[in-house]
Amino acid sequence: MKAWEKNIRKVVPYTPGEQPKERDVIKLNTNENPYPPSPKVLKAKLELERLRLYPDDKAKILVDALADYHNINADQLFVGVGSDDVLAMSFMTFFNSEKPIFFPDITYSFYDVWADLFKIPYRTKTLNDRFEIVAKDYYEANGGIIFPNPNAPTGLAVDLSFIKDILEHNQDVVVIVDEAYIDFGGMSALSLIHQYENLLIVRTYSKSRSLAGLRIGYAMGNSDLIKVLNDVKYSFNSYTLNYPSIVLAAESIKDDAYFKKTVEKVIHTREWFEKELTRLGFTYPKSSANFVFASHKTVPARKIFEAAKKEKIFVRFFDKPRIDNYLRISIGTDEDMKKLTEFLEKMVMM
Amino acid sequence: MKAWEKNIRKVVPYTPGEQPKERDVIKLNTNENPYPPSPKVLKAKLELERLRLYPDDKAKILVDALADYHNINADQLFVGVGSDDVLAMSFMTFFNSEKPIFFPDITYSFYDVWADLFKIPYRTKTLNDRFEIVAKDYYEANGGIIFPNPNAPTGLAVDLSFIKDILEHNQDVVVIVDEAYIDFGGMSALSLIHQYENLLIVRTYSKSRSLAGLRIGYAMGNSDLIKVLNDVKYSFNSYTLNYPSIVLAAESIKDDAYFKKTVEKVIHTREWFEKELTRLGFTYPKSSANFVFASHKTVPARKIFEAAKKEKIFVRFFDKPRIDNYLRISIGTDEDMKKLTEFLEKMVMM
Numbered sequence: 135m136k137a138w139e140k141n142i143r144k145v146v147p148y149t150p151g152e153q154p155k156e157r158d159v160i161k162l163n164t165n166e167n168p169y170p171p172s173p174k175v176l177k178a179k180l181e182l183e184r185l186r187l188y189p190d191d192k193a194k195i196l197v198d199a200l201a202d203y204h205n206i207n208a209d210q211l212f213v214g215v216g217s218d219d220v221l222a223m224s225f226m227t228f229f230n231s232e233k234p235i236f237f238p239d240i241t242y243s244f245y246d247v248w249a250d251l252f253k254i255p256y257r258t259k260t261l262n263d264r265f266e267i268v269a270k271d272y273y274e275a276n277g278g279i280i281f282p283n284p285n286a287p288t289g290l291a292v293d294l295s296f297i298k299d300i301l302e303h304n305q306d307v308v309v310i311v312d313e314a315y316i317d318f319g320g321m322s323a324l325s326l327i328h329q330y331e332n333l334l335i336v337r338t339y340s341k342s343r344s345l346a347g348l349r350i351g352y353a354m355g356n357s358d359l360i361k362v363l364n365d366v367k368y369s370f371n372s373y374t375l376n377y378p379s380i381v382l383a384a385e386s387i388k389d390d391a392y393f394k395k396t397v398e399k400v401i402h403t404r405e406w407f408e409k410e411l412t413r414l415g416f417t418y419p420k421s422s423a424n425f426v427f428a429s430h431k432t433v434p435a436r437k438i439f440e441a442a443k444k445e446k447i448f449v450r451f452f453d454k455p456r457i458d459n460y461l462r463i464s465i466g467t468d469e470d471m472k473k474l475t476e477f478l479e480k481m482v483m484m
Numbered sequence: 485m486k487a488w489e490k491n492i493r494k495v496v497p498y499t500p501g502e503q504p505k506e507r508d509v510i511k512l513n514t515n516e517n518p519y520p521p522s523p524k525v526l527k528a529k530l531e532l533e534r535l536r537l538y539p540d541d542k543a544k545i546l547v548d549a550l551a552d553y554h555n556i557n558a559d560q561l562f563v564g565v566g567s568d569d570v571l572a573m574s575f576m577t578f579f580n581s582e583k584p585i586f587f588p589d590i591t592y593s594f595y596d597v598w599a600d601l602f603k604i605p606y607r608t609k610t611l612n613d614r615f616e617i618v619a620k621d622y623y624e625a626n627g628g629i630i631f632p633n634p635n636a637p638t639g640l641a642v643d644l645s646f647i648k649d650i651l652e653h654n655q656d657v658v659v660i661v662d663e664a665y666i667d668f669g670g671m672s673a674l675s676l677i678h679q680y681e682n683l684l685i686v687r688t689y690s691k692s693r694s695l696a697g698l699r700i701g702y703a704m705g706n707s708d709l710i711k712v713l714n715d716v717k718y719s720f721n722s723y724t725l726n727y728p729s730i731v732l733a734a735e736s737i738k739d740d741a742y743f744k745k746t747v748e749k750v751i752h753t754r755e756w757f758e759k760e761l762t763r764l765g766f767t768y769p770k771s772s773a774n775f776v777f778a779s780h781k782t783v784p785a786r787k788i789f790e791a792a793k794k795e796k797i798f799v800r801f802f803d804k805p806r807i808d809n810y811l812r813i814s815i816g817t818d819e820d821m822k823k824l825t826e827f828l829e830k831m832v833m834m
Contacts, residue, residue: 173532182526188697278491364497
């Protein structure tokens, strides 16, 4: 070991889904939207002169557009570099207790990475046999709660009464609902922020909004929560969002008809694909997201994953207990899913 | 206090320089470049289809362009959301000792904010009466060292023998040299990374490169240092740089002639402005940056600062011990500086 290595923070980093460099692949491994954003996004005019100046640290045009869209006040909104940045800042800000935070054992695999990075004690709560989150597991004293709705990689959503129940039992910690996939079929808990000041809702531009390339995420909650989150953000980096992203992200909010149309197309394709999966002998929890979490009765997930990759079809495989016979398959275009279905048909016939 | 507030991280955030919304101001308060970047930057073509996908987490085209430019390997380079992001990640990664880190008492005002945020013990070392960093103050056992070269807000640079001396006395901690302003007259310590594996050099696109609006910063050092920095980055946010910024930032490296010309113009204007300041009775340390740190023999800095603001001329005033009779004045265009000089002439005649 080198001398300076004694003093560094050692971590096991999160491994993002593979990003193949070739373009002729069917990419169903990172839950991106198969449809590009509205062409209006790139019509936004960028000024050379503005590039030399620091961007607006408050990203006012974006915050105002989102506040207007969600019918909340600008001071109830926090923006960051993708929901990962928003969530990392939220972990650092809100999960500062000596009691462990709680989250599901099968969930977004970044939560334990952030907890380790910031030295936050945590305990995972086991999903039941149907992969459902069990509310009463979260009644015990804790330092904070986070779960996605719908959950990932399972795709299962909870309803508002479930979230209210969690909140009623946890009034003295911050409860974060990660709504990365909410637009594909879940019921948002956004309306509850007016009633529960300890509730934070996190959203992303990377899934339903077709703008993973821009790195935009945001949080909504009581203005007191947003204020302390901003204090930590300003202690880390005053200018997290850059000028081109702010302009393009604000522009994208304007074309709501296009947004709704592409989300509906994804849902329609998912419903078709779920039927095909059933026909081929796969089981899966009913998805409310832009992916399906599927397992075959006889063919191992790892085998399908590896064979698919050879055919340049990328899906996600998690080599983890309980889920190592499942594949998380993003919903692509109809064409993508037809090709995948033909491939799966061959796999299960062998 | 609300119940959930018991468990949050409380910080005193960094206050960025004022960003006036009007465009008809003379803005000399945040050390931006008065000249826009090369027009070629906005010629870079953005593809709608790429926006729906996650950006390249390795920002390969940008890292390769920078590695080529600086004649180092890609694995000796780390990129982030402005040098603030790079520095915040570096504090988190490298300053993890129980011994205090050292930095000057008068320096970039974000250092103590990051130390507080990450609960890093620190001790500031007092600059001498000429505002110089004193090498032997850094010989004592410590958890790491950071200083800017040239220092901010003083503008004073140190030479390579000074940096070698610091490194020779500090072999078991990471030494960070923040070269945000190096292109305006300092001597870079970049060549020393081959000799000292514990040396990290940090640069920004926000000053000499006229691209504060893009939020790009980078670090250069031994590949082992860069690897652990990337491990922490991947534990925080896998995709920090967005697709438009990566493309535009890579493009900007290509027009080196334009870059050198604008940097020389800033230096030329600074030299003229320093003579004017002397003529008007100001004193200042000899600047190697794109700003001058000036004090008048009779007129208080605060008075000048406030009067200037009324005339829509923004400069930076720090209400802190030892420097509260100084103004940090960014170098603008010749026209900006002539208007400022006329204003200062009136102020000192009163």
